[in-house]
Amino acid sequence: MVKAGKSITKPLIIWIMVVTLVLTSIPWTEAKPKVFAHGKENHEEEEKEKKKKKNNNVERLHEIKEKRTSHSKTYQNSDLTETTELYSNPIFYQEEPKGQWLGVNNNVSEDIHDEAEKEI
Structure with missing residues (x-):
């Protein structure tokens, strides 16, 4: 009787494992559609494509000098947005x-304006 119990337990444990x-390897979260507020589905890829196409038609009109910093420039775009370049x-x-x-001005010049430098 004891031997019969052992022979059933081992295959049962292997089957459960x-x-x-198998069940933990199934991506359950990806099988469900992502739904956001107002019942809209997530179309991230489509939105990214639209933004890329939209950004291709945008032109920089002029620099906004009031928004300059030591490490950045900001431009006014044709679609009334702003683009900031960081350095x-x-x-x-x-x-x-x-x-x-x-x-x-990072240009190198041979002009010497300091009398101490002329002596060197």
């Missing part, structure tokens, strides 16, 4: 506090 592994290094500087942001 197999069923558990890792400073591209503007201020000569006086709260003054106008001026562009950094």
Whole structure:
């Protein structure tokens, strides 16, 4: 009688483990449609495509100088949005506090304006 119990338990445990592994490998969340407020389904891919197409038709009209920072430029777009370009290094500087942001000139020149540098 004891041997018969052992022979049933081992296959039963193996069968339960197999069923558990199969059921946990099924992506249950992806099988359900994603529904948001107001009953709309999630069409993320379609929205991304629309944004890409929309952004391709946008033109930069002019820079908004009031929104300059030391590391950024902001532009007014033709669709009344704004685009900000960020830089890792400073591209503007201020000569006086709260003054106008001026562009950094990275051009190298051989002109010497300091008398101490002329002696070297």
